[in-house]
Amino acid sequence: MFAYIIRRLVYGIVTLFALSLVVFMLIQFSGGTPLDRLKLNPRMQSVIAQLTELWGLDKPWYEQYFIWLKNFVTPVDVPDQAGLMVIFGKLGIRSWVAIAAFLGAIGYAIASLFVKIEANWWRTYRAFSIIIVAFVAFWMIKSRIVFSLNWGISFRGDGPVWDTIFGAAGNTFRLGLAALGLALFIGIPLGVYQAIKQYSFFDQLGTTLSFITFSTPIFIIGVMLQLVLAYQLERWLGVKIFYVVGMTSSGYDQLQRGFLGLPSLSQLGDVVQHLALPAISIAAISMAGYSRFQRASMLEVMHSDYLRTAKAKGLPRRTIIVKHALRNAMIPIVTLVSLDIANMIGGAIITESIFGWPGVGRLYIGAIEAVDYPTIMAVVLAIGAGVVMMNIIADILYGVLDPRVRYD
Amino acid sequence: MTDRGPSDELVLDSAEGISAEPITQWDLFVTRLRRHRLATIAFLYMLFIAYVAMMAPLFTCEKNDTFCGSGPIEMSAITTGLMVVIAVGAGYLAYRSFRSNLRGAGVAIAFVAIVSALFLVSSWGWIDLPHINHYADQLPGDDGRLLIRIEPRGSIPMGTDDLGRDVLARVIHGGRASLAVGIVVGGLVALLGTVVGSLAGYYPGVVDQSLMRFTDLILGLPLLPVAIVVGRVLPELRILPGFLKQGAWGIAVLLGALLWGGLARIVRAEFLSLREKEFVEAARAAGANDRRIIFRHILPNAISPIIVQTTLIVGTAIIIEAALSFLGFGVRPPIPTWGGMASGGAAIAPRGDWWELVFSAGALISTVLAINFMGDGLRDALDPTQTIERK
Numbered sequence: 095m096f097a098y099i100i101r102r103l104v105y106g107i108v109t110l111f112a113l114s115l116v117v118f119m120l121i122q123f124s125g126g127t128p129l130d131r132l133k134l135n136p137r138m139q140s141v142i143a144q145l146t147e148l149w150g151l152d153k154p155w156y157e158q159y160f161i162w163l164k165n166f167v168t169p170v171d172v173p174d175q176a177g178l179m180v181i182f183g184k185l186g187i188r189s190w191v192a193i194a195a196f197l198g199a200i201g202y203a204i205a206s207l208f209v210k211i212e213a214n215w216w217r218t219y220r221a222f223s224i225i226i227v228a229f230v231a232f233w234m235i236k237s238r239i240v241f242s243l244n245w246g247i248s249f250r251g252d253g254p255v256w257d258t259i260f261g262a263a264g265n266t267f268r269l270g271l272a273a274l275g276l277a278l279f280i281g282i283p284l285g286v287y288q289a290i291k292q293y294s295f296f297d298q299l300g301t302t303l304s305f306i307t308f309s310t311p312i313f314i315i316g317v318m319l320q321l322v323l324a325y326q327l328e329r330w331l332g333v334k335i336f337y338v339v340g341m342t343s344s345g346y347d348q349l350q351r352g353f354l355g356l357p358s359l360s361q362l363g364d365v366v367q368h369l370a371l372p373a374i375s376i377a378a379i380s381m382a383g384y385s386r387f388q389r390a391s392m393l394e395v396m397h398s399d400y401l402r403t404a405k406a407k408g409l410p411r412r413t414i415i416v417k418h419a420l421r422n423a424m425i426p427i428v429t430l431v432s433l434d435i436a437n438m439i440g441g442a443i444i445t446e447s448i449f450g451w452p453g454v455g456r457l458y459i460g461a462i463e464a465v466d467y468p469t470i471m472a473v474v475l476a477i478g479a480g481v482v483m484m485n486i487i488a489d490i491l492y493g494v495l496d497p498r499v500r501y502d
Numbered sequence: 503m504t505d506r507g508p509s510d511e512l513v514l515d516s517a518e519g520i521s522a523e524p525i526t527q528w529d530l531f532v533t534r535l536r537r538h539r540l541a542t543i544a545f546l547y548m549l550f551i552a553y554v555a556m557m558a559p560l561f562t563c564e565k566n567d568t569f570c571g572s573g574p575i576e577m578s579a580i581t582t583g584l585m586v587v588i589a590v591g592a593g594y595l596a597y598r599s600f601r602s603n604l605r606g607a608g609v610a611i612a613f614v615a616i617v618s619a620l621f622l623v624s625s626w627g628w629i630d631l632p633h634i635n636h637y638a639d640q641l642p643g644d645d646g647r648l649l650i651r652i653e654p655r656g657s658i659p660m661g662t663d664d665l666g667r668d669v670l671a672r673v674i675h676g677g678r679a680s681l682a683v684g685i686v687v688g689g690l691v692a693l694l695g696t697v698v699g700s701l702a703g704y705y706p707g708v709v710d711q712s713l714m715r716f717t718d719l720i721l722g723l724p725l726l727p728v729a730i731v732v733g734r735v736l737p738e739l740r741i742l743p744g745f746l747k748q749g750a751w752g753i754a755v756l757l758g759a760l761l762w763g764g765l766a767r768i769v770r771a772e773f774l775s776l777r778e779k780e781f782v783e784a785a786r787a788a789g790a791n792d793r794r795i796i797f798r799h800i801l802p803n804a805i806s807p808i809i810v811q812t813t814l815i816v817g818t819a820i821i822i823e824a825a826l827s828f829l830g831f832g833v834r835p836p837i838p839t840w841g842g843m844a845s846g847g848a849a850i851a852p853r854g855d856w857w858e859l860v861f862s863a864g865a866l867i868s869t870v871l872a873i874n875f876m877g878d879g880l881r882d883a884l885d886p887t888q889t890i891e892r893k
Contacts, residue, residue: 105715109722116723117731124735309870311821311841313828314863317848321859325852440726444825448848458727459829462734474727481724 099490106482113478114471118162121467122155149246149468162471165244196230199223232267236260246468250461255472258457263476265341266442266453272369273376273438274431281381282427285388286420289396301389304382312441316375316448323371337368339450372449376441380434387430392423425495432488436481534883541879544872551869555677651855661857663843664850669858672838673865679750679827679839680820680869683757686750687819690758692812695765700804702766703773704796714770721763729822732756733831750833753826757819765811772804806884813877817870824866840866 133142146152150161202223235242238256245255252258288297307315324336337343343364350358357365395401396419404414443455450456454473461469536542654661660669702713736742736752776782777800785799826832827841835842840862847859 105718106722109719112719113723113728117728120731120735120739123741124738305874306867306871309817309821309874310867311824311828311870313825313841314844314867317844317851317859318863320848321851321856436724439724443726443730444829447829458730462730462831465734470731474724474731477724477727478722482722485722 095493099486102486102489106479106486109482110475110478114163114166114475115159117471117474118159118467119155121465121470122158124465145247145249162246162468165246166471166475168244169241170238170244193230195223195226199227232260232263236264245472248461248469249466250464250469252466252469255468258469259454259472259476262452262454262457265451266446266455268341269369269372269376269446269451269453270435270438270442272373273380273442274435276373276377277380277384278431280377281384282388282424284381285385286392286415286423288385288389289392289423290415292393297389300385304386307378307382308386310379312375312379313444313448315378316372316445319371319375320448335367336371338371341365341368341452343368372445372451375448376438376445379441380438383434384427384430388423388427391426392419395419395423428495429488429492432484432491435484439477439480531883535879538879538882540875541883544875544879547868547872548876551677551872552681554674555681651850653855654857660861661855663846663858669843669861672843673840673861676838676840676843676862677865677869679833679837680823680866682750683754683823684816684820684873686754687758687761688812688816690755691762691765691815691819692808694758694762695811696769696801696808698762699766699769700773700796700801703770704777704792704800710770713766717763717766720760721767723760725760726822726825728760729753729756729826730829730831733826737834750823750839753823753832754819757822761815761819765808765815768807768811769804772807773800776800776803806881809884810877810881813873813880817873817877820866820870820873 149165150158153161199222236257242256245259247253248255248258284300288300291297320338324334324338327336328334342361346361346364349360349364351361401414401418404418409418439455442453443458445451446453446455447459454476457469458473458477460466461473535545650662650666651664652662652666660673663669663672698713698717702710702717733753733756736756742752782795782799785795790799823832824839824841824844827839828845830842830845832841833839835846843862844859844866847855847857847862851859
């Protein structure tokens with residue numbers, strides 16, 4: 095198992111390497127040098143010499159690639175004034191809560207090495223601790239506490255690529271988590287219900303609708319949602335319910351402040367009004383996929399022998415469905431979801447550019463339009479790393495949940 | 503369903519009597535496909551779309567076009583009618599040979615190949631015409647004003663867009679990009695996936711390992727970001743021949759090169775299991791060489807998943823091409839595509855001008871839906887374990 099993970103990681107790194115090489119070559123061969131485009135931007139005149147030296151822009155492309163690669167993996171020294179103590183001194187209450195949770199999560203990890211606790215709350219905490227560790231690790235990398243790499247400076251004048259990307263990634267996480275939650279909490283119950291009421295009107299309707307949604311491009315879903323739920327609804331009701339652009343209203347900070355640095359109810363409402371439409375449009379296709387898959391998997395389980403046994407010994411229908419059928423029927427879904435996250439990233443690129451969401455996808459589109467290659471390379475590798483990680487996690491989960499699968 | 507044809511003889515109980523003519527795999531396939539009502543409709547719909555897209559210059563006229571000016575209606579009506587006769591005749595011949603015997607399958611495939619080739623040749627022309635502007639017939643209108651953003655009405659059934667171009671004409675022309683992408687990607691994926699998958703599945707060891715690692719590499723690439731980058735730089739790439747830079751061809755080749763990984767895995771799995779079967783062993787014992795075993799014994803048995811997977815990939819490819827065009831990195835604006843039109847329509851739709859968006863999106867969704875239904879029907883029809891019972 096361990097050897098398998100290591101091997102997959104090595105393949106993943108090779109994939110990312112090939113990816114960076116292909117994208118770099120494409121940009122290099124596309125007529126002109128990055129410097130030509132840079133000269134058009136009057137703001138960048140002063141840094142051209144600096145960038146030429148940093149990226150070796152006057153050298154042949156393969157040398158440029160190796161210079162880029164060397165820079166990309168070179169850590170930058172953390173400046174003295176941004177030392178740990180200074181940063182901790184500036185932390186808000188939210189960050190302290192996060193750090194406390196982080197320490198708790200690490201404490202849990204250590205404790206679990208020695209003690210085996212079977213309590214339910216403990217299991218729940220284990221799941222949460224993973225998420226908390228991920229978030230705090232993300233925050234620490236973002237604010238350059240631990241380390242940061244020399245990813246260069248944007249050719250569009252957006253400042254250091256490292257800061258731009260991690261700023262945008264937080265926004266994409268917000269959108270992605272909302273979409274994933276929607277897809278899971280609507281798609282899976284829908285599939286289960288369809289399986290229970292097989293061949294009913296609702297089942298037929300659901301199957302047809304999910305087939306149609308599955309064949310609809312995501313940009314059409316997004317644009318249609320904007321038209322119907324934002325523009326048309328506002329015309330009918332006279333009140334703005336959903337917003338079509340941005341993450342918050344411009345007057346967000348003037349709204350009533352919340353307690354302990356957390357957003358207040360009115361602020362939360364504003365966030366939801368902005369989040370709803372893009373999240374739905376990303377979630378719709380996944381939702382259709384999950385419900386179809388869940389229906390098929392549920393039906394397969396419901397026709398199995400052990401379920402007939404459960405029925406025969408007189409268990410209540412609810413117990414049969416929830417405890418016996420659902421648990422086994424959820425196993426294939428886990429793999430599907432982790433593989434589907436790669437698709438969601440693609441969907442997020444399109445959705446963010448439709449809804450003006452300041453995430454990684456929109457950053458990528460903007461960088462591509464300007465052929466801003468430090469940003470393009472960094473974003474492509476970040477997305478590629480996400481896809482590779484998700485594929486590995488899917489394979490591992492598949493084995494963990496289904497003991498018949500063996501790794502060799 | 504009065505004309506069920508002789509292929510229904512196959513449901514005869516074999517204990518009662520002997521059916522009049524031999525029943526081939528193709529008969530079973532066609533019978534099953536016809537039973538799948540939606541798939542049949544989808545198949546006909548796709549034929550219609552392909553025909554309209556192929557003959558687009560005949561259905562739509564450009565202003566100041568000499569061909570159109572010299573009696574456009576008669577000319578295009580005659581040519582169109584001729585084409586319809588040829589297409590229907592060829593289709594009927596193919597249909598009859600489909601039902602008669604296995605050799606007919608060859609004729610049918612040849613027919614499809616001819617249609618595809620015709621389509622490719624006829625699409626070739628518009629690569630050199632980057633500025634097709636299909637204006638509505640009555641530009642400017644009777645009152646002397648430009649026909650910009652006209653609502654759908656009698657002579658302009660789908661309205662006009664921001665620049666006064668006829669939406670119907672552009673929807674018809676827009677199908678060409680989607681279908682070109684579909685056909686090229688389907689062909690490339692079927693070819694690459696089958697070759698790589700069968701080599702990897704038939705020759706274990708070094709060949710298998712190296713090919714599958716390469717496949718893993720391709721499958722690991724994030725599809726949309728790479729496609730966007732390629733779409734952006736495609737017109738500027740110095741190393742490419744001219745025809746790949748504009749229009750849908752470069753996008754199609756790109757998508758074909760990125761999408762074959764899944765099919766290769768499936769074909770390899772089929773080959774791995776079929777290689778160990780008794781009939782292959784028998785062929786080997788009879789002295790058949792590798793080429794004969796692969797092409798005569800294993801590949802025909804592995805053809806079903808190849809057909810189904812390729813069909814589904816075509817749908818995916820059309821969606822991705824449309825998404826690229828929507829974002830502005832696919833086929834560039836003067837050339838009409840459904841994705842590009844949806845983008846233009848979305849810009850004017852908030853003002854209440856819904857038609858460009860709705861018609862282009864409708865064409866796109868219905869086409870992809872039809873392809874997916876076809877895939878569904880083919881999967882059911884090609885599955886030999888399915889029993890046929892009289893309904």
